[in-house]
Amino acid sequence: MEKPPPEKSGSFSGHNVESHPPESEAEGELEDRENAKESSSISDSALPQVSQDIDGFLSHLSLHDDKSNPPDVPDSVEVFCKLVEAMIGNYDSGDSSARFGQVPEEDTAFVExxxxxxKLMNALRGFPVESPAAAMYGRSGSVLQRAMSFLEDELRTLLEDSRSHISDSKSLKTKHPSFNSKEDHDRCPLPESESTGDDEYPAYPPEVVASMKKIAMAMISAxxxxxxxxxxxxxxxxxxKEAINKLGFDSISIDDVQKMHWETLEGEIAKWIKVVKHCSLILFPGERRFAESVFEDYPEIFSSQFSNLARATVIHFLNFAEAVAMTKRSAEKLFKFxxxxxxxxxxxxxxxxxxxxDNGHELKSxxxxxxxxxxxxAVSIFCDLENSIKSDVSKTPVPSGAVHPLTRYTMNYLKYACEYKDTLEEVFQQHQKIERTDEAGSDVDERSSQNNSRLPVKQTPFATQLIAVMDLLDSNLDTKSKLYKDMSLRYIFLMNNGRYILQKIKGSSxxxxxxxxxxxxxxxSDLRQYHKNYQRETWSKVLQCLRDEGLQVxxxxxxPVLKERFxxxxxxxDEIHKTQSTWVVSDEQLxxxxxVSISAVMIPAYRSFLARxxxxxxxxxxxxxxxxxxPDDIETSIDELFDGNPTSMTRKRT
Incomplete structure (x- = not known):
């Protein structure tokens, strides 16, 4: 919509109007007072009648197509202009009770x-310069410009005055803990007051928002x-930006991120995560509701305002995220990523x-x-776990057949990683799509399809990777078990590690x-087989001593044969007890x-042999x-096995 001549630049700090411009600020104020006095003779009750006259004149002008033949301008137009100027003068009088927003009915009348x-200015545009219609075009344009200047100042004042509400808001001072705290774990949900997203942000009272909406409608319509x-x-x-700063957010350059030690960067990531969460749950929803309320009748403007504000902040979040993603990858970074x-x-x-x-869609993208x-x-880091397992080729067996450090590390890592199961499923699905996009040739796709056909129907890319890691760990442990020369200890090692793995999996849903x-x-089933193999390797030779075969001639x-058997x-x-009491089985159930299984085969056999x-x-x-x-001595000795401590057996007498 064309604005009244002459065009202004920037803000409304000065009013250059076509008709009778005041020579100074003092003269402008004097003119306002004079206009107010002049219009005071016109009762407030006259506004509806004058407004009705203006509406009639506007209706008449809408039917007047011949711009070369200007219409007569009724006196009510000048009266109406003075009434509007008087309204502005009344708002600017310094009386707090007369400020915009104090009396909604008056504000509505002023905006209308x-x-x-x-509308009057636009309808009077285009008539010959020397005509009364053209003069009144300039007059109405001058009034409109002053009204816009006033409304712009009022909008600025309303927005700035309420910043104190934001600064003192409980949602920023008392409900939200310091985001510099290192005590909170990143995956812990925000406190209930935060997670609901119901906090009043920004803290503008409803009546202030209503006033802003009126101003926005008036300015946009004009x-x-x-x-x-x-x-x-x-x-x-x-x-x-002030609200973000209160949360401790600082923009960090890509170079600075690359130079940071992980311990320092980890702290910055934790702060970044909590700030982004706060923006997601409170600040952005609050800004969206606020902008939508002010520009309720103009969805495109609301959308543009919100997306521009969001971009100004989010771009800093994204820069930091991109910088972190470019840092050297290592296992401990997986969870922060x-x-x-x-x-x-x-x-x-x-x-x-x-x-x-378009800006909003681009920012989302x-x-x-x-x-x-x-x-x-994250996918790359998780997949690199395979390389970590492959590279663990220690030639020294773990003493006493205990759980290997590789087993503990891998299973604890997987247990923690699977707390992010849904997210890992998501990123692996995305990774698979990218790989498929990058693949070329139907042969590759066919091979992939054939491989997938061997997998369970519902197996996801992440599940496939997790099972691959577990299979690799099994293979590595099997290789490590061969470092033990004692076959019995080999099976104790496999049982210890297998039981540890199984318990970790059963303990994590x-x-x-x-x-x-x-x-x-x-x-x-594998564990039961290891158990059987241990029994065979350890106790079968002992049980052979208790057989009847060969004792009778x-x-x-x-x-002599009987004595040799004993x-x-x-x-x-004695040898088994001395050796295997030093072995370790840390799982109490195992x-x-x-x-129990050793006693079940040894005690009855020995008791029977001794009795006969x-x-x-x-x-x-x-x-x-x-x-x-x-027999009781045998049972006591068996109960001393796998404690990890050598014990000296005392001979018992009947």
Missing amino acids: SVGRIS GYETECCQVFSILRRNAF LDMYESLRDLVPAISSPTSD ETMTAGSRLGEA EIHEVMGDTWCRRRS NGKVNK KTFNTLF QSELR FSQYLDSGRQTEKYVKYQ
Whole structure:
């Protein structure tokens, strides 16, 4: 919409109008007072009648197509202009009770009158310069310009005056803890007051928002959209930046991020995550509601205002995220990368709206791209776990067959990683799509399809990777078990590590969900087989000493053979006890299962053998010499196995 001549530049700090411009500020104020006095003779009740006359004149002008034949201008036009000037003068009088926003009915009447002035100016445009219509065009334009100047100042004042509400808002001072605190874990949800997103931000009272909306409608309708939006945009951007600064957010350059030690960068990431979350949950939704309320009748303007404000802040978030994604990758960074990915993912809906303009769509796309880069970095780090397992080729066995440090590290890493299971599923799905896009040739796609056909139907890319890691760990542990020369200890090692892995998976619903019951049953079956192999390697030779075969010749017990059997049994059992009491089975249930199973085969066999053949030994020293243990002694000795401490067995007597 064309504005009244002459054109102004920048703001309304000076009013250059066509008709009777005041020579100074003092003269302008004097003119306002004179106009107010002149119009005081016109009762306030006259405004409706004069407004009606103006509407009639506007209707008449809409039918007047011949610009070369100017119409007569009724006196009510000048009266109306003076009434509007009087309204402005009354607002500017310094009386707080007369300020804009104090009496809604008067504000509405003023805004409607300004709308009529705007329509009047546009309807009077184009008539010959010397005509009364052209003179009144300049007059109405001057009034409109003064009205716009006043409204712009009022909008600025309303926006600035309420900044104190923002500064003192409980949502920023008391409800939100310091984001510099290192005590809070990043994955912990925000406090309830934060997570609801119901905090009043920005803290503008409803009546103030209503006044801003009236001003915005008046300025935009009069063709002063640029001036209105500029004031709103600058002040809201400054207020938003102030709110961000209160949260401890600082922009960090890419170079500075690259130079930071991980411990320092980790702290900056934690602060970044919490600031982004706060923006997603509170600040951006608050700004969206506020801008939508002010520009309710202008969705495109609202969308543009919000997306421009969001871009001014989010671009700093994205720069930091991009810089972090470019840092050297290492295992300990995985979880921070995933936290950042989740933060950007949750930020997308907060900066989007159904009426987003091109800038809004572009910002959404840039945010998703930055998140994808973090996701790709996370995938790369997680997949590198395979290399870590492959590179662990230590030639020194873990003492006593205990759980290997590689097993502990891998399983704890996977357990923590699977707390992000849904996010890892998401980033692996995205990674797979990128890989498919990059693949060329139907042969590759066909091979991929054939490989996938061997996998369970519902197996996801992340599950496939997780199972690959587990299989690689199994293979590595199997290789490490061969470092033990003692076959029995080899199976103790495999049982210890297998049990540790199984317990970790059963103890984490996230990993268990990915690995599935079938995998767990297969692992349990492997453990049972290790147990059987241990029993065979350790106790089968001992049990052979307690067999009947070879003890009788021609129906009589061969005492020398019997004595040799007892001696061999004692030697073997002593050796096993001495050795295996130093072995470690840290899982109490597994330790108990081993002892019970050993007792179940050893105690009955020994008790039966002793009962049947001890009588063939001469009583006294000979019995003492060959019958070293009673059944209870055997049970006590078995209960001392796998404690990790050598114990000296004391010979028991009957």
